[in-house]
Amino acid sequence: MTALPSSQQLRYLLALAESRHFGRAALACAVTQSTLSAGILTLERQLDAPILDRNAGKHVVFTPLGLELVERARHALAALEAVTEAADAGRAPMSGPLRLGVIPTIGPFLLPRLMPVLRAAFPRLKAWLREDTTARLVDRLSSSRLDVLLLALPCDCGSAETLPLVRDEFLAALPPGHPLAALDVVPARALAAERLLLLEEGHCLRERALTVCGLLAGERGDAQDSFAATSLHTLVQMVASGLGVTLLPRLAVASGIVAGTGLVLRPLVGPGAWRTLGLAWRPNAPRAPEYRALGARLAQVCGEMLGERLAA
Numbered sequence: 001m002t003a004l005p006s007s008q009q010l011r012y013l014l015a016l017a018e019s020r021h022f023g024r025a026a027l028a029c030a031v032t033q034s035t036l037s038a039g040i041l042t043l044e045r046q047l048d049a050p051i052l053d054r055n056a057g058k059h060v061v062f063t064p065l066g067l068e069l070v071e072r073a074r075h076a077l078a079a080l081e082a083v084t085e086a087a088d089a090g091r092a093p094m095s096g097p098l099r100l101g102v103i104p105t106i107g108p109f110l111l112p113r114l115m116p117v118l119r120a121a122f123p124r125l126k127a128w129l130r131e132d133t134t135a136r137l138v139d140r141l142s143s144s145r146l147d148v149l150l151l152a153l154p155c156d157c158g159s160a161e162t163l164p165l166v167r168d169e170f171l172a173a174l175p176p177g178h179p180l181a182a183l184d185v186v187p188a189r190a191l192a193a194e195r196l197l198l199l200e201e202g203h204c205l206r207e208r209a210l211t212v213c214g215l216l217a218g219e220r221g222d223a224q225d226s227f228a229a230t231s232l233h234t235l236v237q238m239v240a241s242g243l244g245v246t247l248l249p250r251l252a253v254a255s256g257i258v259a260g261t262g263l264v265l266r267p268l269v270g271p272g273a274w275r276t277l278g279l280a281w282r283p284n285a286p287r288a289p290e291y292r293a294l295g296a297r298l299a300q301v302c303g304e305m306l307g308e309r310l311a312a
Contacts, residue, residue: 005043007080010073012039013051014143017070020060078144078282094290095124101137101146102129105205105232106277109255110150114301121297133202141282148291150298152204152275160280161288163295166302169274170212170247173239174264180245181264188212188247188270195244197235200228205275209247212273236261249275254305277302 015025016036026036044051051066062070102111111129118125130137130146134155140146142158149157153164172186180186180194192213199206206228229235235246240261247268248257258265279295281288 003046005046005073007077009039009043009046010077012036013043013070013073014077016040016060017062017067018143022060074143081144094122094293097126097128098290098294099128099130099145099147100150101140101148102131102150103134103137103152103204104131105199105203105249106150106152106251107131108233109249109252109257110277110298110302110305112255113305114298117297117301118294134204135202138280141280144282147281147285147287148294149280151278151280152208153278154276155204155280157280159283161283161285162278162280163292164276164278165295165299166277166306167274168249168251168277168302168306170209170268171250171253172266172268173236173246173248173258174266175239175242175245176262176264178245178264181266183266185269186266188268188273189214191245191247191268197238197244197246198228199232199235200230205232205249208272208275212247212268212270232257236263239263250306251277251302 011029012025012031015028016022019025019028022033022037026033029036031039040051047069049065049069050063051069053061053063053066107129115127118127130140132140134151137146137149137151138155138157138160141149141160149160151157152168153162170188172180172191174181174186180190192215196209196213196215198209229238232248232252236248236257238244239246240263248265253265277298279291279298281291285291
């Protein structure tokens with residue numbers, strides 16, 4: 001009978017593929033570096049296949065076969081974890097650990113309202129939170145390091161199943177006395193002629209804002225891009241200082257992000273002047289019914305904050 005790799009060996013392999021560093025991979029696996037190195041070497045001998053290029057010096061370089069084995073290991077571990085998830089879901093739905101990923105333009109504004117609701121509705125559920133950009137969260141989801149994502153749709157979620165929940169409209173945030181503040185509503189394209197302040201590269205809200213305002217990243221001058229912010233809170237303070245204008249999701253405004261700043265807010269109108277909040281999880285996930293139940297609670301909380309602006 002063929003000796004199969006152990007789940008631990010596959011975890012070592014994936015950790016090394018992600019970090020490309022034996023020390024960091026060992027730390028991620030909570031083992032010593034020598035233990036991880038020995039595990040990889042044993043796996044190579046067991047498979048009788050070169051996983052690493054041993055002529056690459058101190059750098060971790062995978063052979064073409066090694067890269068293929070990494071992807072197969074990723075799928076194999078996901079399948080093994082699905083077995084446990086299915087058993088857990090059948091035994092005690094909405095209980096145990098749930099690894100939830102959330103983007104920075106949603107987490108700080110929704111989670112303070114959402115988490116008490118989840119604790120009351122599902123007292124046996126233990127939610128572990130990870131905040132990061134969409135691309136990094138999707139990568140963690142596909143590699144089974146997260147269970148479900150709370151993000152803005154549409155997005156490049158790969159093969160993940162998505163569940164649209166709530167429409168989150170954009171508002172124009174203007175300094176006091178700005179000419180656009182005299183309007184009842186602000187056309188999104190009008191912001192293209194202003195110094196439009198945005199989040200830095202990597203945030204999906206940045207790309208959405210450019211699209212809504214009819215801009216491409218290459219059309220913006222260096223002077224504008226030099227003002228990129230790391231968070232919506234920073235954007236608000238920049239606008240309050242008179243550095244420009246921006247657009248804000250209604251979710252952030254409903255949580256009080258502009259309180260005490262004196263900013264003027266106006267509804268933003270135009271094609272796609274909103275985002276849709278939703279969930280994403282791996283296809284055929286055994287806990288999909290639980291994620292849908294989570295979505296129902298999330299839609300309830302968002303509906304209360306946003307005035308029942310539910311997605312179609």
